[in-house]
Amino acid sequence: MRVKDENKQQAIISATIALVNEIGFASSSVSKIAKQAGVSPATIYIYYKNKEDLLVSTYVTIKTCLGDALMADFDASLPVEDALMNTGVNLFNYISANSELFYFKEQFANSPYNDLVDKAKVEAAFLPLFDVLQQSVKDKIIKDVPFELIFSHLYYPIFGLANPRLNPDFKATPDNVRAVMSMAWDAIKL
Amino acid sequence: MRVKDENKQQAIISATIALVNEIGFASSSVSKIAKQAGVSPATIYIYYKNKEDLLVSTYVTIKTCLGDALMADFDASLPVEDALMNTGVNLFNYISANSELFYFKEQFANSPYNDLVDKAKVEAAFLPLFDVLQQSVKDKIIKDVPFELIFSHLYYPIFGLANPRLNPDFKATPDNVRAVMSMAWDAIKL
Amino acid sequence: MRVKDENKQQAIISATIALVNEIGFASSSVSKIAKQAGVSPATIYIYYKNKEDLLVSTYVTIKTCLGDALMADFDASLPVEDALMNTGVNLFNYISANSELFYFKEQFANSPYNDLVDKAKVEAAFLPLFDVLQQSVKDKIIKDVPFELIFSHLYYPIFGLANPRLNPDFKATPDNVRAVMSMAWDAIKL
Amino acid sequence: MRVKDENKQQAIISATIALVNEIGFASSSVSKIAKQAGVSPATIYIYYKNKEDLLVSTYVTIKTCLGDALMADFDASLPVEDALMNTGVNLFNYISANSELFYFKEQFANSPYNDLVDKAKVEAAFLPLFDVLQQSVKDKIIKDVPFELIFSHLYYPIFGLANPRLNPDFKATPDNVRAVMSMAWDAIKL
DNA sequence: GATGAATGAGCCTTCATTCAT
DNA sequence: GATGAATGAAGGCTCATTCAT
DSSP states (O other): OOOOOHHHHHHHHHHHHHHHHHHOTTTOOHHHHHHHHTSOHHHHHHHSSSHHHHHHHHHHHHHHHHHHHHHTTOOTTSOHHHHHHHHHHHHHHHHHHTHHHHHHHHHHHTSGGGGGSOHHHHHGGGHHHHHHHHHHHHTTSBOOSOHHHHHHHHHHHHHHHHOTTTOTTOOOOHHHHHHHHHHHHHHHBO | OOOOOHHHHHHHHHHHHHHHHHHOTTTOOHHHHHHHHTSOHHHHHHHOSSHHHHHHHHHHHHHHHHHHHHHTTOOTTSOHHHHHHHHHHHHHHHHHHTHHHHHHHHHHHTSGGGGGSOHHHHHGGGHHHHHHHHHHHHTTSBOOSOHHHHHHHHHHHHHHHHOTTTOTTOOOOHHHHHHHHHHHHHHHBO | OOOOOHHHHHHHHHHHHHHHHHHOTTTOOHHHHHHHHTSOHHHHHHHSSSHHHHHHHHHHHHHHHHHHHHHTTOOTTSOHHHHHHHHHHHHHHHHHHTHHHHHHHHHHHTSGGGGGSOHHHHHGGGHHHHHHHHHHHHTTSBOOSOHHHHHHHHHHHHHHHHOTTTOTTOOOOHHHHHHHHHHHHHHHBO | OOOOOHHHHHHHHHHHHHHHHHHOTTTOOHHHHHHHHTSOHHHHHHHOSSHHHHHHHHHHHHHHHHHHHHHTTOOTTSOHHHHHHHHHHHHHHHHHHTHHHHHHHHHHHTSGGGGGSOHHHHHGGGHHHHHHHHHHHHTTSBOOSOHHHHHHHHHHHHHHHHOTTTOTTOOOOHHHHHHHHHHHHHHHBO
16 A cells, blocks of 8 residues: 655645635635645545545644643643743744744634534643642632633733734734733732 | 615625624625525625625624724723723623624634724724723833733633633623623733 | 607717727626616616617617718719729728727627628618619629629628728728729629 | 546537537527536636637637638649639638538637737738739739738638628539639739 | 546626616 | 616636546
8 A cells, every 4th residue: 555645745734724824714725725735636635534624634733733832841840820921931932933823723713614623632732731720729829710711811812912913013022922921920810 | 766775785784694603704605695685696796896895894894883882981080990891891791792793703803804904994993992091001000011912911801702612611791701801900900 | 758868879879889899799788888878777778678679779770871871972873883982982981980880890790699680671772782783784894693792892801901800900091992992893893 | 547538628619619600609608518518617617718718719720720721732833813713612612511610710700809819820821822922913913912902802702702691692602612713813813 | 645637516796687766 | 767776597617526547
């Protein structure tokens, strides 16, 4: 049996991301993606079941990378404030270095395709973070509110600010990044 | 000469919002929208130049309503904390009562169509809010950071939480709402 | 009863001719013609039964004018050669002064709409010419061949030469015109 | 990989010609042509960039065949009169045997699509004929007038006569054909 | 595995025409 | 008489997907 060509698959993923970012989700047809990737439309169907599978898979891959980046070197033994600050800085750094991936993710997450994603799988990376937060609540270090509130203040500001569509003029300087995270900490700390 | 039927235009807008929310942005074809609205596809082109115009116009209308709702009864003479709290509560109330509009707006704002919107026009409603915040910075009541940071902590958590796609389980109870806004205030206050 | 507006009808005819000449027969829709004429599409249906009627009527009008022009001052008492020469010069002059009409006519005559035209009506103007030719055959001045052959040599060269689509570089100078007709005479004379 | 089906392309061309001849240029939609050819509308776009390309390509093919037929066995060493007579007979024969092609060509040449054709390419076949005529002018055998005049008398009568739309009753009998060409010769000879 | 050919369904838009004023 | 609103049908074309090689 011949082996799937890793380069070809990567070319398809890159083409998908680039094209969706450039001309948008709805206009990105399979044949345009194929052309951009330098393969035949039929080839895409060797790697993915259909268009939906291609898009969802690409999204899941990105989301996983993003989760891993955010949690890189996560140290539960640090003071919570510092541990969280690290995740924010990590997130900003990753987004800055991989803006294409982030941009795609935002567009996808707000499209109906998002409903097809297995949330649990995508959120697995954050479990250690959950634990730390849970403990911090018990220790009366952070506010005792539903987790969604904590998360919404921790990361939604970052997502919004890093999105050039929403904030075309925002610059993710180290100062700005630390300021955002510091404000987030003020929001959630007791 | 026949006169333009106001009901017809409203039916088209409603159909657009309902359909986009139901089956998504990319799948909502002009003829499906027409069918849902109970008019001929051709009729849509009497009211809108093309599909893009229909979608963008609908978005701008919604965005304007949202801005107006958020700023309703805005009272610059109140303590900032209270004035801001009011905007948050207004926003939540409006979203709760008009989830369809909000849902459409979120999907639109993260699609490439968003680039076609005249931002200045849409942001006009918020000018009084800008002024109050600016003064509060001078009065050393809130932090002296770029405005985008302030806004990102004030409203992005709400947008995220209110989005059933992102937080299907969140309930906008008065307690939760006040908690979110209170956290936002902690984030931005000096 | 209100009276039909002569100016309006003329505007419609002019618009039809101009538009058909510019963008072609198939692309000239009723609403485009209406816009060019400065009237409502519905107005056209007051003057003409439908699109076909508009086009055919316009053609018949033009064709009649052309026949009249060609036969203007036709003098059966002149020597045939001179009488024919006059028709050719007349034709050239008319075409030069009314190229728009001629251009429309050529396009129409080679379209399937042509089949809808009542030929007899259009050819009525030429009857005196037929008579003269018939007599000339009897007098053994011109060749005894089917009339179509005579006509084909008398006027098709002119039609072809005067058509900028077929002969973009031809100039209808008096010299050229006389040369063409002189050649035509050589073709048909005995 | 599947290979392009030559039969399919030929079916498309034949369908185009047949349909255009039957219902006319403007009414011949791509999907009607596809149906007539027994293929999917989308298939046509594999062979041609768009409708315009389909029509123009078909025309150029026909025009080339016609030029080749007219010039078949062209013998520059014959007396001009005979050489020209041969071209006329060739032309008539070809038209008689391929009236469909001729009919299409006439309709096309008088439509605005004609402007899209590369004239030089289409006229290449006639170069030997040009040479002979040029020499005959020098030899004072034919009249010294612009070439367009010569051509207009040589072939436009044929085109007109062979066109059933213009001359529904004309029969291209050998006698008639020789008569037309003989008249043409009288027109151009010195 | 990889491909370009092939397709029916559907896209957005405009059509010729009629309606209500 | 004159009009812009309204429409079902059809326009050219592209879609996601499968086929044959």
